[in-house]
Amino acid sequence: MPFGLTKRAFLRLAGLSIAPKVLPSWLTQQMLRAETVGKRSGSRVIIVTFGGGVRYSETFSPDGLRNIPRLTAMRPEGYFFKSCSNQGVLSHFNSTASILTGNWQRVDDFGFQPPSGPTLFEYYRKAVKAGAMDAWIIATNKSFANMGASGDRAWGSPYGANVALPKQLLIDAVKEVVRKRQGDGVANRENVLHQLEGILSEGYEGVGWTIFKGGHDLDQHVRDTLTHALIDYINGPDTPASGDELTFFIAREVMREFAPRLMLVNFWDMDVAHWGSYSLYLQAVTRTDRLTGMLWDEVQTNPHYKDNTTVLILPELGRDGDMNAANGFLNHRSGDASCRNMWMLAMGHGISPGETERPVHHIDVAATAAELLGVKADGLAGQPAREIL
């Protein structure tokens, strides 16, 4: 029974089902405190990025709608910003760091430097004295290991977000299964699952994650939560080949177990466009659309999030246009309109359906989220999007 639950997995699942009942009291209090501070007590924000980059032409253009059926269906319920532009450096790390800091970032393109100013996570955690489990980044891109906090001494990692990089975990596990050449190798999902569990049990740092541990109980709880997500992923109905699928399962499990008030989910599969396969790129866009829709479903059904959460969905960057650029969808370096001009969809509590032509920018996201969370954040170049406040 290669895809069934192992005894070990079953026991872990059973353990998880009672985990909330045995949460240490300090963690419960921490979560409660986070609920009650801030001008908009209880508000939560989830930022979902179409990381890797996607063009308007494959999403909200008339021809692109077929690739994003879930977002198309969600749009009438939300507020749609028709023009949300990235005027910064068109690399992945700088683009997402600009979204999170509210200032155009010009640091190392490949994540070897942290963002150059406080992130939204730092503003939030410092302002409301939120605990470490209240701010998360679940990202597919390995280079996002430093995304959770700036290098600013007055801020930095004491106020940063946990950063989980599921795809890196998966890659390491697959690499090990291939190396061992056991039985059916990666053709057997159980082999991959065992390897994933093994890596988790050895610690997160090896795969570039940053998880702020609050003692043994909490650490065990985090591990159990992540393991639960892995089991869901491996035993899911679809072939679990996508890093983004795992990103989704871990994000959902983190929401269910820790209910962070601020979270970034960065999907990434569509960066396969660099390989030069338009069909794989389109499949990834549609997968991200589906996973984003599933996250929205979770928000609407999870009691921690229902009726108090704003979800901001936007592409991290676009990709080169077909007509004038070096090689069209493969790259995102031309700086043309197709690279920079995107959209943002805001969904959630208190948002009146509508849309606007008014241009907003990536750096406005942090300012908007700070307002939604009731956090004062000075020094942001971006402006709050009043339409959804």
Added chain:
Amino acid sequence: MSTPAPKLSPALDAMVEKGLFDRLPVTFSTFFFEQIQEWALLFPAEKNYYERLFGFLDRSDPAAVERLFTGVRAAERKLGVTDQNWPKRTFTLQQVDFLNRSPNYPEWRKAIADVFAQLDPILDAEVSRHGRSRLVVVLSPQELPVGPDRLWARIANHGKRVSVDPPPDDADYLPLLLTGKPSAARAQALTDILAAHSGSPPYAAWFVETGDRLVSLPSHLGVVRLSYQRLANYRARLMKEVQHVVDSGQIRGPRELGSRLKQLKIGVDESELVKDPVLAEFARATLLSGNGTLLINNTFVEWATIQAIRRARPVLTVISYGIRNKVKPFSSLLIYADQDTTTPIPTQGDMLGSYVDLEIFHQYIWQEFGKYPEYRGNTAFLFVAQGTDEMLAIGPPDFPLLNAAAPLRLENVFGTLKEWLAL
């Protein structure tokens, strides 16, 4: 005692010596200075371009040249370019990063584009005066799951769908089209005839393909034959090296990876391209600087063709795509691993995915040719799906296939193409 090969052409060398490059804005001149350093590895068309570009600037009125670069100089001031961050005749990854991260980068790009908006018409006019008919043949794989009516949809409105009469034996389809004779005749292909033609420039005829449909045809030595399949050993070594470098954690990103791998040249037992240093370097650069060219056969063909157009400006280009493989569960995450050995799951072709991929590549290839003066107004395109009864012809009004009425025999199509190239 042999004399070392000159680093540059005498004309360019003289311009460098008299300080032309130092008089131009440093962000402009250093880029080109870097480009011409490996002069011996450039195609004749590239050499010709650089000589014409800098020859024009050299003989122009210095005041006019200064006016031409006013915007670039202003952009450089805003960028904060100094001798410290941008030493003369130096263009490295540091300079690329410096530009990319500057908030004034878009302004600089615009200023550079403005310069070429003025230079290109002048340089292009020189090329156009020496124009000749050119031909591009693009072959789709037989296994695509759609008929010709659903092929080339993005560009079909620029040309005409031409009916053809397929031969009884499908194996004769390509030979008849490219040689005018059935396979058994082993006749010369158009590429051979062009390469052997007196006055034909070097690197005029190219085969670029995923497999070996074309390279197995008898071929003149002057025909460039680039096959993804025939580069398999070299690709395998490159992938292993890339994986090793990535795993060792010694690099800080793709750019450093690129420069690290620049020394990984084709081995003597890896490809016949090694005999020509220009082509050997072309293959290395295509595989290591092109997105996905190591990983996906059709990406290799598309990017190699784009690079051939930009750099070599072929007269006749025959491009043959294939079917790419399906992405395998799990093991596909190890992108530089050999997918045939990392998983017992059998390799399968992705027919529908390949169809979607090629549709956009047809557009990109067609557009790319149109960017260069050598091809404007004199290039005929023939998009072919092997085994089918329809082709797409795009070209100037005098391209005879645009006026074809009845279904054409392939040998007659061959004759028309041969005549178009004046061979």
